[in-house]
Amino acid sequence: MTKTWWKEAVVYQIYPRSFMDSNGDGVGDLAGIASKADYLAELGVTAVWLSPVYASPNADNGYDISDYRAIMSDFGTMADWEDLLAALHGRGIRLVMDLVVNHTSDEHAWFIESRKSKDGPYADYYIWRNGRGGTCEEAPPNDWGSWFSGSAWKYESGRDQWYLHLFAEKQPDLNWENPKVRGEVYDMMRFWLDKGVDGFRMDVINMISKDPALTVYMNGPRIHDFLQEMNREALAGRDLLTVGETPGVDPALASLYVGEDRRELGMVFQFEHMGVDEGKGGKWDVVPWKLTRLKEILGKWQRELDGRGWNSLYLNNHDQPRMVSRFGNDSPQWRVKSAKMLATMLHTMQGTPYIYQGEELGMTNVRFPKLSDYEDIEIRNWSREQLALGRSEAELLKAVHYRGRDNARTPMHWNAGPNAGFTAGKPWLGMNPNYPEINAERAMADPDSVFHYYKRLIALRKEYPILAYGGRFREWMAESEAVYAYGREFEGSRLLTLLNFSDRDQSLGEMASTLAKRGRLLIGNYADGEGTDPESLRPYEARVYLA
Numbered sequence: 182m183t184k185t186w187w188k189e190a191v192v193y194q195i196y197p198r199s200f201m202d203s204n205g206d207g208v209g210d211l212a213g214i215a216s217k218a219d220y221l222a223e224l225g226v227t228a229v230w231l232s233p234v235y236a237s238p239n240a241d242n243g244y245d246i247s248d249y250r251a252i253m254s255d256f257g258t259m260a261d262w263e264d265l266l267a268a269l270h271g272r273g274i275r276l277v278m279d280l281v282v283n284h285t286s287d288e289h290a291w292f293i294e295s296r297k298s299k300d301g302p303y304a305d306y307y308i309w310r311n312g313r314g315g316t317c318e319e320a321p322p323n324d325w326g327s328w329f330s331g332s333a334w335k336y337e338s339g340r341d342q343w344y345l346h347l348f349a350e351k352q353p354d355l356n357w358e359n360p361k362v363r364g365e366v367y368d369m370m371r372f373w374l375d376k377g378v379d380g381f382r383m384d385v386i387n388m389i390s391k392d393p394a395l396t397v398y399m400n401g402p403r404i405h406d407f408l409q410e411m412n413r414e415a416l417a418g419r420d421l422l423t424v425g426e427t428p429g430v431d432p433a434l435a436s437l438y439v440g441e442d443r444r445e446l447g448m449v450f451q452f453e454h455m456g457v458d459e460g461k462g463g464k465w466d467v468v469p470w471k472l473t474r475l476k477e478i479l480g481k482w483q484r485e486l487d488g489r490g491w492n493s494l495y496l497n498n499h500d501q502p503r504m505v506s507r508f509g510n511d512s513p514q515w516r517v518k519s520a521k522m523l524a525t526m527l528h529t530m531q532g533t534p535y536i537y538q539g540e541e542l543g544m545t546n547v548r549f550p551k552l553s554d555y556e557d558i559e560i561r562n563w564s565r566e567q568l569a570l571g572r573s574e575a576e577l578l579k580a581v582h583y584r585g586r587d588n589a590r591t592p593m594h595w596n597a598g599p600n601a602g603f604t605a606g607k608p609w610l611g612m613n614p615n616y617p618e619i620n621a622e623r624a625m626a627d628p629d630s631v632f633h634y635y636k637r638l639i640a641l642r643k644e645y646p647i648l649a650y651g652g653r654f655r656e657w658m659a660e661s662e663a664v665y666a667y668g669r670e671f672e673g674s675r676l677l678t679l680l681n682f683s684d685r686d687q688s689l690g691e692m693a694s695t696l697a698k699r700g701r702l703l704i705g706n707y708a709d710g711e712g713t714d715p716e717s718l719r720p721y722e723a724r725v726y727l728a
């Protein structure tokens with residue numbers, strides 16, 4: 182496996198709306214992010230992934246782009262963006278931009294033209310079809326549902342046709358079959374690359390190829406052609422981080438996207454482990470998750486991509502609930518320990534770890550009392566639909582509290598002052614009320630905080646290449662519902678990670694404890710003086726040994 186900067190990187194994801202507001206309008210902005218560049222440098226991350234900052238009417242908080250070459254006015258100006266790039270580069274931090282090219286906003290100039298008639302120059306920029314009924318308007322072209330509830334089609338009287346929107350109505354899907362569309366996208370990518378960006382995170386990139394009969398939209402027939410063409414046209418000859426967001430991908434498919442010789446993507450964000458608590462009814466059908474299932478999935482990805490392609494490592498982002506609430510224990514007693522334990526897992530597997538803003542503080546899910554307190558379009562559409570079906574607000578809130586995207590989008594906690602120091606105005610989304618306890622200022626002053634533990638993990642990654650590159654993933658105690666014990670090897674050394682996912686002491690299997698005795702403790706989330714026992718793990722304990 183070749184060595185590259187992006188395999189060794191630790192990426193920090195910023196959701197700009199919620200990171201830091203510099204002008205008191207309640208919305209985070211680019212100048213706010215730049216003002217925290219020292220914070221990022223202190224943490225030690227080596228790259229930032231910026232969720233979309235392009236012009237947008239914000240139907241989906243920037244994932245609906247109306248101008249790919251302009252900055253959203255809420256966030257500032259192009260000059261602010263250039264200042265941010267300089268602030269990051271000046272500290273040795275690279276900048277990865279979000280690339281949202283499965284769809285645009287319906288307010289994009291292309292769509293404004295496209296919706297007017299069937300034969301203008303932009304007529305084929307989007308996916309238009311006739312309806313199925315007696316009149317075109319009667320029934321949509323097929324029964325695809327939108328990821329944000331309801332049909333994936335909207336009737337447009339201007340053309341007497343329907344357009345496809347896999348996401349919100351205001352997010353029409355681009356027609357990648359049209360070479361002009363592809364050319365525009367590559368051109369836009371070169372625009373940002375020439376400005377100095379270091380890579381792209383590609384939004385739902387495995388949905389860009391739909392077969393002409395519209396039977397599939399994930400991993401469609403021309404997806405690999407398109408990505409290879411994108412490489413030739415926009416990415417080749419530059420040393421970039423590329424990560425594709427790819428729901429519905431298993432390791433076999435992933436190796437086509439990230440295979441070292443394929444010239445497609447550097448890594449993908451897979452979703453299998455995000456489904457461990459999902460019942461048959463999908464995302465909102467929450468069921469208890471089992472550690473054995475999580476281990477099965479993560480282990481499979483570790484083994485099957487080893488030597489073939491590169492993994493990304495994440496447990497949360499702007500679309501997922503907070504990891505300590507979902508996979509750890511966010512009670513006051515165990516929040517810090519379990520957040521560190523989960524971090525240990527992410528940073529000791531093969532792949533590039535992604536930290537979502539606030540994760541390094543152990544930020545938790547939020548429980549707003551009313552559905553109307555939520556801003557996310559996915560939550561709003563879904564709850565409107567479900568209320569109409571007769572479900573109660575209390576029942577829906579239960580699912581939203583557990584799984585809703587706004588859990589991750591409440592503003593970042595900087596200090597214990599008003600609105601956690603995020604804004605001098607009224608925050609665009611409610612704050613998590615626990616900010617007096619959980620905030621950056623406090624965490625930085627406390628050597629035992631989650632923040633300092635992340636710093637140590639990141640520093641270790643820079644010191645020991647085995648953390649990034651170690652392979653030959655092996656597991657012990659695979660049947661345990663509490664202990665996760667695994668090892669990796671690299672150039673004659675071995676790394677052993679022992680994790681306790683429960684709030685009780687757990688004795689280790691013979692093999693794991695024997696190996697632990699042979700190694701040197703690299704990092705752990707209990708202080709040495711607390712009586713480390715090679716034979717067992719304390720609640721939410723994490724230990725990493727190097728031999």
Ligand code: GLC
Pocket residue numbers: 241244245281348384385426499500
């Ligand atoms: C991706 C983004 C998500 C967005 C969706 C549509 O899943 O991460 O935030 O809503 O695509 O762009």
